[in-house]
Amino acid sequence: MMLKARFIFVVQGAVTLTNVSGISHKLTVDSYAYLPPNVEHSLKCDGSATLVVFERRHASLENQPTEQIVGSTDQQPLLETPGEVFQLRKLIPTSIPYDFNIHIMDFQPGEYLNVKEVHYNQHGLLLLEGQGIYRLGDSWYPVQAGDAIWMAPFVPQWYAALGKSRSRYLLYKDVNRNPL
Known part of the structure; x- marks a missing residue:
């Protein structure tokens, strides 16, 4: 199974990111999320939004897991x-x-x-x-x-x-x- 990590960056509008545990984060302009390989999640948008979504095969290292990150550029x-x-x-x-x-x-x-x-x-x-x-x-x-x-x-x-x-x-x- 190919492990894929995903990075989401909000250029315009807003979306709500929800992970498999039901924890939600509102992402607005200049905010972002890094999702570790194969983390189930959903995105919801009540209006229009422009996102950069970058997905790639993760070159994992043994005993070196990545973690979900949600942040804002200005932080x-x-x-x-x-x-x-x-x-x-x-x-x-x-x-x-x-x-x-x-x-x-x-x-x-x-x-x-x-x-x-x-x-x-x-x-x-x-x-x-x-x-x-x-x-x-x-x-x-x-x-x-x-x-x-x-x-x-x-x-x-x-x-x-x-x-x-x-x-x-x-x-x-x-x-x-x-x-x-």
């Missing part, structure tokens, strides 16, 4: 980003049991990554707010809210926020497992 601490100006929040614990992480990155207009990054792990992002320009390899892509980018391992990348308002993106990244 997460801003993390140090030495040499950078953007604001970073991690939504899933960075501990070994978790095989991926979700970050929220905020850039004010004109802010940019100070270095061209290269990562050994695949990752992707969804631009939630604003607009900017994204460099992948030697190509440049204008992006705006609603655009998604998937980055293969070892592809050089860079981002700058453009426009008159903050840009925010949700970033997925493989972590804590050997990519080979």
Whole structure:
């Protein structure tokens, strides 16, 4: 049986998440839930809502279970980003049991990554707010809210926020497992 973990992030509207034990949580804009592999749950929406639902096969480790997490972006601490100006929040614990992480990155207009990054792990992002320009390899892509980018391992990348308002993106990244 394939073990699948699920991450739910509310972009617009609200939903109610209920687990198999009958415990419910109301998820509103910028709130989220991480559901461990194969945890039964339901989502209910009384109106309209826009969700990011990310599901993946979980690379579990023996005696290292993950736990359900329900939170809100604004409840997460801003993390140090030495040499950078953007604001970073991690939504899933960075501990070994978790095989991926979700970050929220905020850039004010004109802010940019100070270095061209290269990562050994695949990752992707969804631009939630604003607009900017994204460099992948030697190509440049204008992006705006609603655009998604998937980055293969070892592809050089860079981002700058453009426009008159903050840009925010949700970033997925493989972590804590050997990519080979």
